[in-house]
Amino acid sequence: MNETLSPAPPALDYLGRLEVHVAAPVEVGHTHAGQRRVIPITGGTFAGPRGRGQILAAGADFQLLRTPSEAFLDARYVVAMEDGARLFVTNAAYRTGAVEDIQALVRGEVVPPERIYFRCAPHFEVADTDEGAWGWLSTSIVIGSGQREPDRVIIDLWVVR
Structure with a gap:
């Protein structure tokens, strides 16, 4: 008799928190x-x-508001x-909520x-010269949970084991 086993869910290791500062959107x-819309990233x-680091003012979040209640985000x-x-x-993201909440954001x-x-x-892409300390990020699955504030986005990240 074949028994189906329930697979164990993957474990998560906390990677850290990103605080991404943003400017006014370009519609x-x-x-x-x-x-x-495009949201310029100004630092963070x-x-x-x-480890710790600084987010450079060298990127943006390219947003697509597909419906009044959902958005696809593509931040680089x-x-x-x-x-x-x-x-x-x-960073590819999906954000949804009640129409009035999304419109408020x-x-x-x-x-x-x-x-x-x-x-x-x-x-994550890591320069060849930095492979020793951070190369493992290039071959890892990372997931996150975010929140949007008026001048920044806060994202907590976990590495999937």
């Missing part, structure tokens, strides 16, 4: 895919058990770690984070 307008920080930026390494981050208002579903899956 592109309604496209065939939805409402397009990363802090976690393995650079984290300069204290040890000299530079991490290029491509779009207007730059504060919405309690528990009312918004905001999850992401960042991918």
